[in-house]
Every structure is written in C-alpha cells, then in structure tokens.
Amino acid sequence: MEQPRWLDEREQRAWRGYRRMRRLLDLELARDLMRDAGLSEPDYDVLSDLSETPDQRLRLSELADRMLWSRSRLSHHLTRMQQRGLVTREECAADGRGAVVALTAEGRRAVEAAAPGHVAAVRRHLIDLLTADEIAALDALTHRVVDHLTGPGDARR
C-alpha cells in the first residue's frame, strides 16, 4: 500500500465504464420490468429461480445461497411477496426448523408474463449491442472473477 499502483488510462476507462454501465443498465431494466410487469428486479429474480426448479419450490437457505442474499433479506422479501400472493411458505418435512418457498399459480403467471419482455430488454440494451467475441470475453472474464471471489477466501478473513 506504500506505493499504490494506480490504474493506467485504459484500466481507468474500463473500470469507470463498467460502473457507469452497471448503474444505467440497472435503472433501465428495473424501469422496464416495473412498467411492463409490475415487478422489481429482486421480485423477478426470486420468481425466476423458483420457476426453473423442478418442483417450483426451494428451501429458503438454498434459494438464499443461489441468489447470494442474506437469509434475513430473503425472509423479509418473501413476506412481502407472500402478501402479494406470488409465493407461499410451507413447512419442511425433512427438517423441522426449515421452510420451503413455493411459487403460487399467480406467481407463475407473473413470471411467465414478465419473462419475454425482460429478456427482450436484456437483449436490446446489452446482448445485441455486443459482438460474438465480446460475449465470449464477458463470459470468460466474469466467471474468472467469480471463481476468484468464491474460491480461496470464501471463508471471509
């Protein structure tokens, strides 16, 4: 830390570009999703993960891990979604402490209605703007960073 290696020009541009894209893309996708389907991104993510699961249901901890959410956050968010009728909570047969979230019919209807538009927005604002090489690079690089962050130091310090 004594002699910090600052970012050179190109690195600087890449880093700032990343952050700016991140923010703008997020705003845009969230706005589209809310306008077209009445869902927030977190709502959509929960519903989407659930709908991809064989039985339309998951243990809370399992879902939290997949989404990289704290259990607390998930619990709070699910109670809100439950009040809107998108999901229900069930007891877990295998573990008396556990709970299972399940998609309701209405929840399923909501994701299915939202998905095409959301995918189209992701294409329009990101994927279709990239060359095949860039998509490949993005795939490679993001996974490398993810592996780095989940690998050795997964146990935090």
Next chain:
Amino acid sequence: MEQPRWLDEREQRAWRGYRRMRRLLDLELARDLMRDAGLSEPDYDVLSDLSETPDQRLRLSELADRMLWSRSRLSHHLTRMQQRGLVTREECAADGRGAVVALTAEGRRAVEAAAPGHVAAVRRHLIDLLTADEIAALDALTHRVVDHLTGPGDARR
C-alpha cells in the same frame, strides 16, 4: 414479443456471469472499504468525485448528474455525510436556489487514506485478473452500452 428470442447458451452464461460478478465484487469491495477506511461505497464515490474537482466543491445538481443519482438521494446522503464532518454545504453565489457541496479537511483526509487501499482492492479482485485484451474489450463494450443508454432515449420512453 410474440416469439421471444431467448438467450442462447453462451449469452446466458455471459449474462449470469455478469450478474454474479457484479454482486460478489460489490460485496467484497464494500466490505474492504468499510473495514479499512470506515466508508461505504457511496461515501467514497462522493468524496472521490469532489476531490477530483479543481476547487474541491460542486453544485449539487452537477454532482448528482455525474454520479447518476437522484437529487433527493444526494441531498439525503449529504446531510448524513455532513453530520459526520466529511463535507459542508455552502450557498451558491450565482444562483439563489442553488447549493454547493465542499470537501472538508477531514473529508479530504478520509479519501486520501482510503484511495490506495481501494484501488488495490479493485486491482486484486478485478483488473489484475484480466488480460490486456479483456480490459480493452471491457472498455469498448461498456462505453458502447453506456452510449446506447444515454443517447437517443435519454428522454425516457
């Protein structure tokens, strides 16, 4: 929207990788910054933008635009930072409605103390994991997306 063009395998992987990286990188950088310097990312961004400005001060609206924040968010955040002594508000001579945020000595000290460690973390968890080609690709692609999102449809809808 009738026949949605779903993402193919590679696109899917790139998109999911991006989202996962986004989340993990954010958590990691935020944790490091808080632990080492007692600042949140938003704190750091505000201080950093101010410190790069000639006079260490900016109009609120100017700062909000640069950061892509709502004015409301900025105003709330600044009152919190002000209470911690990192910034002050001043009246704007040129415009009676306006306000100007200025870095305090303590605020300056805080960014300068935080910057080397933060840059090192950005390197360690992202930049230094990428090849030169990937950095160039990231630079190009993010700016293209940013231009797309800020360009024609800047007036939303």
Next chain:
DNA sequence: AGCGGATTGATGACATGTCAACCAGATGGC
C-alpha cells in the same frame, strides 16, 4: 415590471436492505 412555467434543493412518508439478537429444532460427544 410582472406573470407563469421550469428548475433547484429539501423534506416526509414509505419501501427496501442490513445487522444483531433471538427461538426452535438438529447434531455430536459423552
């Protein structure tokens, strides 16, 4: 000069996320 609409920033109510307890049930050593 003076009216009317736009802009600036502040504010309060509310939605969302985080953090630190907390409880109930599981698990493991003895």
Next chain:
DNA sequence: GCCATCTGGTTGACATGTCATCAATCCGCT
C-alpha cells in the same frame, strides 16, 4: 439419554434509497 453447540429462519431496530411534494428562485415573455 443429555447437554452443549450449531443451523435455519424470523424479527425489530436502524441505515439507506425512492417517490411525491413543496418553497424559493430563475427565466422568458409580454
């Protein structure tokens, strides 16, 4: 079997972000 400990999930207090609204001021026009 029984106690100590760990885990899964919930909860409440609090930090943060959003949205609608408001007052002050500015600007363009007559």
